Amino acid sequence: MTLTSPRLARHVCSLPPGLHLARLPAALVEAAAREVTQIESQWLDGQMGENVVFHLNLPFPLGFPTAPVFRLGSEETACIERLACAARAAFALEDRYPLETMHAIVRIYSAKDGSKIGWHKDKRCFEECVAGVVMENSLPRREGLRFRPDEAHLGDEVGLVERSGDGFMFEGEARHGWEHGFSMPQDIEGEHRRVTLTMRWYRTNDPATASKLAKWRREGQHGKICVQFLGPERSGSDVREREGTGGADYASSALRVSMPPEPPKHVVPEEWSLKKLCNLAATKLRRPTSTAGVPWAVQGFECHEGASTGGAPVRVLDDLAWRQLCANHIALREMRPVLRLQVVLEEIAPWVAQVD
Numbered sequence: 001m002t003l004t005s006p007r008l009a010r011h012v013c014s015l016p017p018g019l020h021l022a023r024l025p026a027a028l029v030e031a032a033a034r035e036v037t038q039i040e041s042q043w044l045d046g047q048m049g050e051n052v053v054f055h056l057n058l059p060f061p062l063g064f065p066t067a068p069v070f071r072l073g074s075e076e077t078a079c080i081e082r083l084a085c086a087a088r089a090a091f092a093l094e095d096r097y098p099l100e101t102m103h104a105i106v107r108i109y110s111a112k113d114g115s116k117i118g119w120h121k122d123k124r125c126f127e128e129c130v131a132g133v134v135m136e137n138s139l140p141r142r143e144g145l146r147f148r149p150d151e152a153h154l155g156d157e158v159g160l161v162e163r164s165g166d167g168f169m170f171e172g173e174a175r176h177g178w179e180h181g182f183s184m185p186q187d188i189e190g191e192h193r194r195v196t197l198t199m200r201w202y203r204t205n206d207p208a209t210a211s212k213l214a215k216w217r218r219e220g221q222h223g224k225i226c227v228q229f230l231g232p233e234r235s236g237s238d239v240r241e242r243e244g245t246g247g248a249d250y251a252s253s254a255l256r257v258s259m260p261p262e263p264p265k266h267v268v269p270e271e272w273s274l275k276k277l278c279n280l281a282a283t284k285l286r287r288p289t290s291t292a293g294v295p296w297a298v299q300g301f302e303c304h305e306g307a308s309t310g311g312a313p314v315r316v317l318d319d320l321a322w323r324q325l326c327a328n329h330i331a332l333r334e335m336r337p338v339l340r341l342q343v344v345l346e347e348i349a350p351w352v353a354q355v356d
């Protein structure tokens with residue numbers, strides 16, 4: 001393995017100073033890519049964002065876990081972890097950065113939803129060197145990560161032409177004087193994907209980062225729960241609008257509330273009251289579009305997840321039921337994946353709504 005891949009360098013005009021390239025073993029990359037596919041089908045359903053992600057070892061941001069975080073040593077991510085170690089060795093970072101402070105993130109970009117990552121520089125809470133590996137790039141022209149200088153630096157925007165197994169590491173000017181990003185080409189059609197593994201290391205000499213790291217190690221996701229509001233069910237009515245109509249307006253004759261195609265996730269403290277959760281749901285639902293203008297309030301939730309509820313759907317209309325649902329969810333599901341809550345709405349009299 002060499003530190004500069006002549007094949008990659010041929011395809012770019014002038015790389016930012018401080019960007020290094022390498023090749024990682026094909027068998028290891030393929031095994032890691034297979035794990036990504038497996039995890040994607042089990043854990044990553046319904047993520048909203050510029051791309052689909054999961055983390056290894058530590059979350060980012062620290063203390064706000066919005067996607068699964070697999071511990072080092074997890075059997076689901078054994079090959080991805082080996083690949084991360086191989087990349088760390090390829091760029092001679094083993095003696096500089098320990099595995100304990102590594103934040104590795106897998107990002108899946110799909111042509112079908114126009115995934116991207118905007119222009120950015122990696123945050124200062126991370127150590128100097130940032131490393132990455134391309135696990136898959138099935139784009140017809142294999143467009144990859146792009147770099148452009150900031151206002152204080154000279155150079156032309158350049159793009160890597162990638163193939164799976166390409167590794168890169170940036171430091172110095174490439175890290176602090178240039179931005180990087182990726183967008184699916186505009187004209188692309190079909191199922192093409194780009195899948196990457198990026199590794200950064202938290203700086204432990206920064207007191208704020210060190211204290212967040214210590215909290216994460218002590219508590220993990222303890223005390224937090226990630227919820228997703230699915231939409232809505234009308235209280236006391238025979239008409240039940242179910243989830244699964246992706247992006248549709250959920251409508252009954254009297255009630256019409258529109259939901260985004262994939263509702264976002266929200267991390268909330270486990271001790272929140274049902275009232276607080278209902279208020280959050282109400283603010284996240286888009287305004288009613290009923291021409292009749294029927295006012296409504298979020299009364300509670302229904303949960304259909306067998307693992308959380310022991311089979312039957314559970315209605316959560318008071319604090320006791322919410323506490324019970326949380327306790328079951330946490331006891332049964334180790335990594336606290338998203339808890340999907342179907343909103344139960346109640347109609348309220350127009351004069352009450354006006355006072356509110």
Ligand SMILES: O=C(O)CCC(=O)C(=O)O
Binds near residue numbers: 122145196
């Ligand atoms: O997907 C990539 O290659 C880059 C990811 C990245 O820039 C990041 O995670 O900050």
